[in-house]
Amino acid sequence: MSRYLLILFFFLQAFSSFGQFLIKGKVTDAETGDPIPFAAVLLKGTSTGQNTDFEGFFEIETSVLVDSIQVSYLGYISQSKALSQTNEQVVNFQLRPADLELETFVFEAGENPAFEIIRQVVTRKNDFDKRQLEAYQTSNYTKIEIDIDHLSESFTNRRTVRKVTSVLDSIRQLTNDEGEKILPVFFSETLSKFYYRNNPVLKKEIVEKSKVTGVGITDGSTTSQITGSAFQEYNFYKNWLTIVEKEFISPIADGWKTFYDYDLMDSVLVGNDSCYLLKVIPRREQDLAFEGFIWINKNTYALKQVDLTIPKSANLNFIERIKIQQELVPTSAGPLIPSKTRVQVKIGQVTPKTAGLLAKFYTASDSIILGEPQPTAFFNNAVELKPDFGDASEEFWAANRVDPLSSEELSILQMVDTLKKIPIIRFYSEGLKFFATGFLPVGKIDIGPWTEFGNFNNVEGLRGGLGLRTNYKFSNKWAFQGYLAYGFVDERFKYSVSAKHILDRKRWTTLELKSSREIDQVGLEMESLEGNSIFLAASRFGTLRRPFLSTNQRLTFQREFFKGFLFSAGVNVAQFDPLFDFYYREKDSGDLKSRFETTEVRTGLRYGRDEIIIINDNERASFGPSRWPIFEVNYAKGLQWLGGDLDYHKLNFYLYQKLNMGLFGISRYEVDAGKVFGEVPYPILKNHLGNETLFYTTAAFNTMNFNEFASDQFVSLRYRHFFEGFLLNRIPLIKKLKWRAVANANVLFGSVSDQNIENVPGIDPAGNPIETLGRLDPNKPYVELGYGIENIFKFFRVDFIHRMTYLDVPEANPFVVKVSAQIIL
Template sequence: MFQSLILRVVFSCFFLAFSQISFAQYSISGKVTDAETGDPIAFANVILVGTTVGITTDFEGNYLIETRTLADSIKVSYLGYLSQSKPLERIPDQKINFQLRPSSFELEAFVFEAGENPAFEIIRKASERRKDFDKRSLEAYETKNYTKIEIDIDHLSEEFRQRKSVQKVTSVLDSIRQLTNDEGEKILPVFFSETVSRFYYRNNPELRKEVIEKTKVTGVGITDGSTTSQITGSAFQEYNFYKNWLNILEKEFISPIADGWKTFYDYDLLDSVLVGQDSCYKLQVYPRREQDLAFSGTIWINSKTYALKQVDLTIPKSANLNFIERIKIQQELEPTTAGPLIPSKTRVQIKIGQVTPQTAGLLAKFYTATDSVKLNDPQPTRFFNQSVELLPDFGTGTPEFWSENRKDPLSSEELAVLQMVDTLKTIPIIRFYSEGLKFFATGFLPVGKIDLGPWTEFGNYNNVEGVRLGMGLRTNYKFSNKWAFQGYLAYGFKDERFKYSASATRILDRARWTTLKLSASKEIDQVGLEMESLQGNSIFLAASRFGTLRRPFIATTQKLTFQREFFKGFLFTAGLNLFDFDPLYDFYYLEKDTREYRSEFQTTEIRAGLRYGRDEIIIINDNERASFGPSRWPIFEVNYTRGIDFLIGDIRYTKLSFYLYQRVNMGLFGVSRYEVDAGQVFGEVPYPILKNHLGNETLFYTTAAFNTMNFNEFASDRYMSLRYRHFFEGFLLNRIPLMKKLKWRAVANANVLFGSVRDENIQNAPTFNPEGNPIETFGRLDFGVPYLELGYGIENIFKFFRVDFFHRMTYLDNPGAKPFHVKVSAQIIL
């Protein structure tokens, strides 16, 4: 019995040992990343050389192969990258990572000798079923999102690294090995953020909102995360390929499954593969014309439902984009219980090239993971009043919080990025440059609880003031989130006058943006420039006070303004304005009752206005509202002004005005922008109160003026204008070989103005002063004969410059009128 038991034990051990030898498994795992950026490469092919054993990497670039047979080497390949092989060892478990280098590639044209391309039927069915899987068809949905953003400086050339101002930075960079890829190239991280948020969507009407629960932001030059945190969430990283057109960096890109897919794309059916539990068609997509705003890459389509499963798409350098070398979008989509798909993971990489070989490039990486999906439980309309909302305790959060809410722990590279950014912020030269750039861009220099500026008020020169010096400041969010104070004082050494501006704003409600503002100022203005509407453009405002001032006057004003957003996009404004007009040129008007000559006037105005932007994205920028503009719907404005003879006012009149702006995507033909401006002034008034249409006698092109009209050439008390601009985005010039290489783009303009002035307002403006000498007044339009100018031009010349050619079509007999104008401008566009 005992011997039998021993034999059984020995036999069992022998059998187990033999089984392990005969059925031994080898495990090979690792990660595939981009050698230049360190980003994971999803969906790459990993295969044991000489066998059929292989797998594709997951969304994080990881792979795991378990096999009973082992090859001599393992190979990784992916379209757009150089393939790489590495030897294998005869051990049970081994980890082998790959760093693939991007390659320039051109896809060959596929020729099908008979019948239709088999990929077309797949794309046709996927396009027909777009509405079934588009998340916008849901009544409502809510998701929990984790987003991280990293911005790096790359292409650090040796010449750039040897600059004296950069050497202190690169010495720190060299000490952090994780920021060096296998090829020895360096990246210099300057920003890193993590955000956890909840995203809400509602249909009918279509509304969106993101609530930032926690955010952790670190970056060079980032002093207050409250503003930055509002734009680091997932709302600004949404890419829905079930739309016909995707708006990326203000450009419209056609989806590979859009209605007009056959016009823009060619396809190749590569394989039928298993993705998770789903059998999918794997298709290669590429633009028919390399400079069209279209994608190239790979998409996976479910073979049963024809829903998108995965996308790995790139906008290549050959597309007509300035500075952008590559935009890469990877996405995994999961079906909801209702059917439509929601991306579970999205990764976006934007690579900005060097402007010159002596400078550096820029690399921006965005990653969003989505879970906790809730369907068809719409929030009330008032919930969406604010597009982005920060919870009161949105701050950094505990390490435990981030461990629980990250889909994956931060990699060693990302931890090194955080270390580098924190180090850079302490280097004096970095702080100097970052604060300097912010000072130039915003006009203000933060110093504790106040900001000094704007710098445009520090100094100027013109024919009225001579040398002008000034100084200003404002309080910031650190001072108070309920009160905002701002002011400046300036002095002209020629006219020996002080100018000033001061304001106090009480923020009554930040959720429904409600403010009460009291302000007073004494400043030089010019008839027709409407300085009040140019307050947001400090550089243009400063330039308008430089050189020769046209029809200048001293404007003394006191204002009380109330503002409230009643619901999303609907802003109400009301106020009381006191205004004193003191001309610095030969100006007179006839007093209505006595018909006496007067050269000064005062007004008291009651104002009310409504503004509505249905899909305008607004964030609260510390103590101000900042608009990111509309994406689809127009913006409307209606304003009412009543001039009364009360307080200091001595003129009665009424003003009504209407404004409409819209950006329209024209698909293949480019993008259009149009503005409609109309209004009427009721009552007899001096001509500075009329609508003085802005002309442009300078060499420089501006969208704010009629570019063939002279300064102060026309004024109206009834007017309507249409300003239309079209950007062909390469539609025309991409067909011309030479222009295609230059990446020039055609633009077109059409500006038309109808206007007139009633007899009483014409008679109100005498053509002679009391001494009998002639004086300038204003020109007027015949409402039946519109002012018309047509323009065409080329932009993107050397990536910066634009030249426009304008033809003035009407009112050519006016003094000083020229039928043809050439205007130039410089701009930074993509």
């Protein structure tokens, strides 16, 4: 009897198992290979199904097996696949993006029911905005991949490209039979700790481990600082999100109704939370706004997850799509922190014969800790690398990744490593770096900048030169740099040599000694342009205006005492040897002199509250401020008792800020003010920079002539506004061109004291007339107003600028047209 019961038991078990079917799989984007979260997976003809998770996986159990399974998601072409009659099977889907625009929904009676949901979300924003937390920290894993896509036939048939693809034929293609070929060029993984504190808002990321591989990447220390989570933050509780240097309006911004329509699609279960599913539709297709889906918790009205896209129709250049997917989790205090974020940026072909670019970012955060804020000094460096950040085995990464690398990602690593070794790739990648940075690395030495290799002007004639500098491989405490140049007409050598000792990298502290002898021009202030080698080279080309030979010996000390607060001090000994007709009247004797020496003691303060700074090898690099202005105050004292010919004081104040004006675009302003105390030759004064060229520049007064005015006390305001399509997007024919209106205003108040006017003689010792000093009326500002169009054919800008005052000055230009070329998104 027991034997029959045993047989019956196994029969019932088999029957039970036979009656349950398991279908699982993954849904990915056919073009990018990335997972598609939140897609609807349904057994065809039934109501049985589920949504994919953030990694694109699904798993359905059913007692009744139908003949096919279907996947659908907005923005993609739906797809069905046949099911086999087996108890367990894996069915993967690769969906192709659909060329569809979201529709605008019209509600004929009553208010759109989605509007009340959005009102509740906006009302409760402060309850869930992570910026309300006093302090928190997270453990983050970040993954970045950059691929070349849009591999057109004309591109792949190029001789240099064929050399690459022939080497890669042995590697499995990174696509499937429904996708497009891609060529990966960069892949990175980063494990880090992220810290945040409020009042004041301070952020810091400590990179614990980082692995970077990419074409042209020779040293991962700099790259590792910008591949962490600090640069991949997207908070939809902010009204505006900054992405690729543009401001995008959040779907739950305070002014949501101006920019968006919504449709209440469904009530769905996400995890254990019942949520409203809302479709987001921009009111105007060219606005910098999102389309897609947001999930709102029914009980709390908090964001649960988002899947939003900036469409190709938005007023952006080259970018075909920006897609952001995000899951949020509540903290114990209430505000939400993103647990997973995935971003795709797809850049189209500049021309039909070139390739496109696809950048993919993934960040996962866990181990969220709320507690007491770290001290302010802790945030001195926005990004910090652990000493052993680059030392980690494959076993370590396998054990510490949030998710294991897919087979596609493993193939990407193999392909990038192969690409790096191909000679033609190395040649082009090093060549591009050489052009962009100006230097060519050769072991522990960099050769350059290339802008010093050759030039031509009316003073030097043909000029040749060569420069060298040490790099991080030579030392992380000492940096040496120098160049030597020779003019074949003036038959003079020019040079610059410097030695810098880095005393403290954490609180950036340096001591630098520099000696130079170079051609300068009155009003250009080349000392402040040392970081821009291309502009310096251009300023030494052609006709030099009021040139002089400048000899300098300088000792400078710098230290960052706390985050954003940089102190500098030093001594500068300089000689001014004019190469044009210049004389000044000596204060004591009244004699006319043409050359002079100065000995200056200098000190300066710079403060950028939220300026992001990284350490690029042995230099500091700024990513600019996010919200708060940057202040600078500099003071110099000219001393006769230390060997100088002049005794004076110079005080200068500078302020810069970028303003997000919301719907109206972005503004930038600069305030520059200064005063010179004492009787000095006019090259010591502020010689306001004019622009007689055809090209527009923000560094000069564009209707002012070279050396037209100088001041010993002044204050100026430069204001630039970028409408970002606000005006022209509303004109039916113009908006298709994606032109953008710009405006600018420059205002200058200045004056020169009588003693400095008398210092400038009108004739030389032989009685010949010489150039004199142009002065401004202290009660009458110099004003120029401009307007223009940028983004013409995606590259060009035209400005129309009116000179509003000082029109009676000889050779004044009341109206000028300036052009410029730029690469903007």
